[in-house]
Amino acid sequence: MFGVTLSLGLLLIVVSIVLVAVFPSVFRSRIASSMPLVNGSFTFKAWNSPSTPIYMQFWLFNITNPQEFLAGGKPLLNDVGPFTYQERRVKSGVEFNSNGSVLRYQQSTFYHFRRDLSCCWEDTNVKTLNLMYVGLTHKMQYSSIHWKTIANNLLRSGKHRLVMTRPAKQILWGYHDLLLKTMQPIARLAGATLKSELGLFADKNGSLGDPYQIRTGAGDVNRLGEILTWKGLDRLLHWNSSQANMINGTDGAMFPPFVSRSDLLYLFSSDICRSIYLKYRGDVMLHNTVPLYRFQAPAEMFMNATLNPSNRGFCLDGRCLDSGVLNISACADGAPILMSQPHFYQAAAQYQDALGGLSPGPEFDTVLDVEPNTGLVMRAAKRLQINMAVTPSRQFADLQNLNSTLIMPLAWLNESACLDPESAEKFRAGVLQPRDTVARVQWSLLAIGFLLCGLAVLCLGF
Incomplete structure (x- = not known):
C-alpha cells in the first residue's frame, strides 16, 4: 500500500510539473498560430469585416x-x-x-x-x-x-x-x-x-x-x-x-x-x-x-x-x-x-x-x-x-x-x-477558460501528489 500511494503521489507531482513546464508554451504557440492575418482565418475575417x-x-x-x-x-x-x-x-x-x-x-x-x-x-x-x-x-x-x-x-x-x-x-x-x-x-x-x-x-x-x-x-x-x-x-x-x-x-x-x-x-x-x-x-x-x-x-x-x-x-x-x-x-x-x-x-x-x-x-x-x-x-x-x-x-x-x-x-x-458581452463570454470560454482549467488541474494534481506522498511517509512511520 505504501509503495502504491507513494508511486501515485510521485506520478501526480511529475505530471503537474510537466504541465507547469509545457502548457504555457503550448498555449502561447496556439495563440501565435491563430493571430496572423491569413486569408480565410477568423482573425482576418474579424479585421476585414468588423462586427463590433x-x-x-x-x-x-x-x-x-x-x-x-x-x-x-x-x-x-x-x-x-x-x-x-x-x-x-x-x-x-x-x-x-x-x-x-x-x-x-x-x-x-x-x-x-x-x-x-x-x-x-x-x-x-x-x-x-x-x-x-x-x-x-x-x-x-x-x-x-x-x-x-x-x-x-x-x-x-x-x-x-x-x-x-x-x-x-x-x-x-x-x-x-x-x-x-x-x-x-x-x-x-x-x-x-x-x-x-x-x-x-x-x-x-x-x-x-x-x-x-x-x-x-x-x-x-x-x-x-x-x-x-x-x-x-x-x-x-x-x-x-x-x-x-x-x-x-x-x-x-x-x-x-x-x-x-x-x-x-x-x-x-x-x-x-x-x-x-x-x-x-x-x-x-x-x-x-x-x-x-x-x-x-x-x-x-x-x-x-x-x-x-x-x-x-x-x-x-x-x-x-x-x-x-x-x-x-x-x-x-x-x-x-x-x-x-x-x-x-x-x-x-x-x-x-x-x-x-x-x-x-x-x-x-x-x-x-x-x-x-x-x-x-x-x-x-x-x-x-x-x-x-x-x-x-x-x-x-x-x-x-x-x-x-x-x-x-x-x-x-x-x-x-x-x-459586446456575448462575444466577451465566447472569448473567455474559448481562450481563457481552457487555460485556467488546466492551471487549476495542474496545481490540484501537485497538491494531491504531495498529499499522497505525505500519507505514504506517515504510513511508513506506523
Missing part, C-alpha cells in the same frame, strides 16, 4: 457671445452634442504579397446618423468660426497689402464674418460656399486645387481612404499589424526630425500578442499625422468577464519642446507651441488646424485661460483596453479636439480687435468601440 459596433460622436463648440468676441472680449463656449454616428468600415483592394507577410488595403468609412444616441437632430444650428474666413485670412497673412485688400473685398462681397451660424450637419460634413466656387477658376489657373465643399469632415463620409501596407504577422507574429507604408511612404515628410517623421506601430486596432504591463504600445494616427506611444495605466475588466490592460498616452507626449526636447521635431517653421497643442497644418493643405485633447486637457494654461466654458479633465483621455494574450483591443475610446488658429490683422475688420493669436476649438470627437 463603432461609434463616432461629435461635440461642436458654440460661441455664446459672438458680438463681445468680435469686439475683443474673451469668447465664451459651450459644447453642443453628442451628434452620434455609427460607422461602417469597408476594406477594398485587399492584396497579399507572395509569401503572405504583407497586406495592402484601403478603407472607406460610412457614417450613419443615430438620433437615438444623439443630443438633437443634425439641423441644430451652432455659432462657430467661419472656415472660409479663417482659412483665407491665414493664407493672406504674409501677402502684400494689395492681395490682402483683394481678399478682404472678396469676404465682404460674400458677406463673410469671422463667426457663422450653420447646422451641425453642414459644419461636420460640408456645405457649398459661393466664395469658394468663385475662387476655384482662379485657383485652377494658378495650378492649385480647391475642395468643392467646406466642412470639418467634408471628404470623409464614404470616401476611399489612404492606402496602407501592413505586416500580417505570418512568419513573425511579433510584427502583427505593423504599418510599413502609408500613402506609399515609409516615413512622413512634414516634421522636422527623422524621429518625428517615423511611422511606428499599428493603426491601434490590434497589437502583437503577449502584451506585458511594461510594454510601450506604438501606433500611427493619420488624424494627427504622427506616431504616438501608450503606457500601461492599470488592470480593468470587460463586462466582468475578460481581464484587460488599460493603456493611455502619457503626459510627456503632450509636453512642449522645453519640457520634452524630443517633441521639438513637431515644431513647424521654427515655431514651437506650448504643451498640449499640435500644429498639423503641414498635412492639412496648409489650413491653420491644430489638434489637442478635448477642452485642452493636459494643455498649457494659456490655451484654457483664453476661453470661457471649458472643463478639462481625465475623462477626455484616449484609452485602449487590450487583451494581453492576443493583443486585441476589446474596448477603445479615441478623443481629440479640432482647433483653428485665428491671428490678428489690421487689414480684416473682424480680426482687428484680437489681442493675440487665439487657438479656437471647433469640435471634439469620441470614436469608441466595445466588444
Whole structure:
C-alpha cells in the first residue's frame, strides 16, 4: 500500500510539473498560430469585416457671445452634442504579397446618423468660426497689402464674418460656399486645387481612404499589424526630425500578442499625422468577464519642446507651441488646424485661460483596453479636439480687435468601440477558460501528489 500511494503521489507531482513546464508554451504557440492575418482565418475575417459596433460622436463648440468676441472680449463656449454616428468600415483592394507577410488595403468609412444616441437632430444650428474666413485670412497673412485688400473685398462681397451660424450637419460634413466656387477658376489657373465643399469632415463620409501596407504577422507574429507604408511612404515628410517623421506601430486596432504591463504600445494616427506611444495605466475588466490592460498616452507626449526636447521635431517653421497643442497644418493643405485633447486637457494654461466654458479633465483621455494574450483591443475610446488658429490683422475688420493669436476649438470627437458581452463570454470560454482549467488541474494534481506522498511517509512511520 505504501509503495502504491507513494508511486501515485510521485506520478501526480511529475505530471503537474510537466504541465507547469509545457502548457504555457503550448498555449502561447496556439495563440501565435491563430493571430496572423491569413486569408480565410477568423482573425482576418474579424479585421476585414468588423462586427463590433463603432461609434463616432461629435461635440461642436458654440460661441455664446459672438458680438463681445468680435469686439475683443474673451469668447465664451459651450459644447453642443453628442451628434452620434455609427460607422461602417469597408476594406477594398485587399492584396497579399507572395509569401503572405504583407497586406495592402484601403478603407472607406460610412457614417450613419443615430438620433437615438444623439443630443438633437443634425439641423441644430451652432455659432462657430467661419472656415472660409479663417482659412483665407491665414493664407493672406504674409501677402502684400494689395492681395490682402483683394481678399478682404472678396469676404465682404460674400458677406463673410469671422463667426457663422450653420447646422451641425453642414459644419461636420460640408456645405457649398459661393466664395469658394468663385475662387476655384482662379485657383485652377494658378495650378492649385480647391475642395468643392467646406466642412470639418467634408471628404470623409464614404470616401476611399489612404492606402496602407501592413505586416500580417505570418512568419513573425511579433510584427502583427505593423504599418510599413502609408500613402506609399515609409516615413512622413512634414516634421522636422527623422524621429518625428517615423511611422511606428499599428493603426491601434490590434497589437502583437503577449502584451506585458511594461510594454510601450506604438501606433500611427493619420488624424494627427504622427506616431504616438501608450503606457500601461492599470488592470480593468470587460463586462466582468475578460481581464484587460488599460493603456493611455502619457503626459510627456503632450509636453512642449522645453519640457520634452524630443517633441521639438513637431515644431513647424521654427515655431514651437506650448504643451498640449499640435500644429498639423503641414498635412492639412496648409489650413491653420491644430489638434489637442478635448477642452485642452493636459494643455498649457494659456490655451484654457483664453476661453470661457471649458472643463478639462481625465475623462477626455484616449484609452485602449487590450487583451494581453492576443493583443486585441476589446474596448477603445479615441478623443481629440479640432482647433483653428485665428491671428490678428489690421487689414480684416473682424480680426482687428484680437489681442493675440487665439487657438479656437471647433469640435471634439469620441470614436469608441466595445466588444459586446456575448462575444466577451465566447472569448473567455474559448481562450481563457481552457487555460485556467488546466492551471487549476495542474496545481490540484501537485497538491494531491504531495498529499499522497505525505500519507505514504506517515504510513511508513506506523
